[in-house]
Amino acid sequence: MGESKKKATRSGWNVSPSGISKDVHATRMHTLIDDFCEHLDLVVGRSAATIRGYRSDLYAMAEVVGDIDRFTLPKLREWLGIAVDEGRSRATLARRTASVKAFSSWAQKNGYLKVDEAARLVSPKINRELPKILGEQQAGDFVENAASSSEEEFLRDSAILELLYATGMRVAELCGIDLGDVDHDRQMVRILGKGNKERVVPFGDAARDSLAKWLDVRAAMAKEDSALFVGVRGKRINARQVRRIVDRAAKVSGVDHLSPHSLRHTAATHLLDGGADLRQVQELLGHSSMQTTQIYTHVSNKRLLEAFNKAHPRA
Structure with missing residues (x-):
């Protein structure tokens, strides 16, 4: 086989x-x-x-x-x-x-x-809503609000939230990361995405520091040698557990109906707001089509219009 x-x-x-x-x-x-x-x-x-x-x-x-x-x-x-x-x-x-x-x-x-x-057969048209995203300050507060029952889980959950926001990766991709996929010196992580397509994406200092703290205590929880993140039973963490981690942090932060995918949307939008090229964001997110990535330009444009209407004296 x-x-x-x-x-x-x-x-x-x-x-x-x-x-x-x-x-x-x-x-x-x-x-x-x-x-x-x-x-x-x-x-x-x-x-x-x-x-x-x-x-x-x-x-x-x-x-x-x-x-x-x-x-x-x-x-x-x-x-x-x-x-x-x-x-x-x-x-x-x-x-x-x-x-x-x-x-x-x-x-x-x-x-x-x-x-x-x-x-x-004709497929019905779907009115695509703009994805829910966090503001930059909201996102910063959110990833620092892991709500966990033990010190080890808090450090793991903090690392998960930081890495999701830093890379914009999917939940399934995060669950599949092995210890050997992370290059701590270069601050890069290898991800296996949809269709078994591999990509390497960077992460920042905040995610690096959170990962280091988690790895210091990982041995106390882990019963599996290869998985970067493990659940309470020591086995590779699954998507349902990650969603619970995000949901708990959302409640502590006072954010309604936030999903892990919202962190992906947030990361992409903040990259575009900061001047990243659309092609770079496409590669970071692992989108096979530029059309999928373009929805984030609408989000950025909407945020720009809102900022203009609030700030410009002639708006």
Whole structure:
């Protein structure tokens, strides 16, 4: 078994969604869905979380459509219509449409369908809201407000908050960092991002100092040799634990509804506000498309307009 295949298995994307048993639903459609997910993993290099999402959507589709011989445009519209009747959000409908369109294209190219049946499906437009961000002073206060039950956890949580804000990395990326990925002298960290794409990003003095303090006490908590951050049981920390750390710090700081991803948005916006080039921010965040990064220019422009309206005497 190849390394990426092992990684996919450990990540759990090939585990059937809750309530769906492969033994019960051992149909040709489900076999094709599994093959498609393997293609996404081994050939396309999609992340385990993305593959789990595709697989969950496609298994739900199979419950309505049935076998591949009944995979037709009317049946797909029926499936999406059921989702509308159930009150599913536009974002969910858009994601399901994207999943089934990708599967349909793959199935047609591999000879399982004569026609790309889903090609004519229209995805609903999503009104993208500007991401929630913190001001510079707010961000500085926030990362210093780790709320933890022990000294070791406080130092770990402080290092996590500092590193998230310093690098703009995703939670899953932070959880995957090993001790050997951090170059303390150069203040750089190697990150494995979406699609197993590797990048190296810098971090500042505040994150460096917090990491050093955490590493001084890490041995008292760790039962795993390689992971940079560990949970209370000594194993590699997971995304749910990191979200709790961020949530506790948000409550102490008086910030409502702040997620780890908000720190990513905040880091990107502050970099642009400070004069960083959009291409540099794209590389730092690990975005494959410049279009994804451009949303932060709208945030910066909005903040600039607000500052102008408050400060300029002729505004």
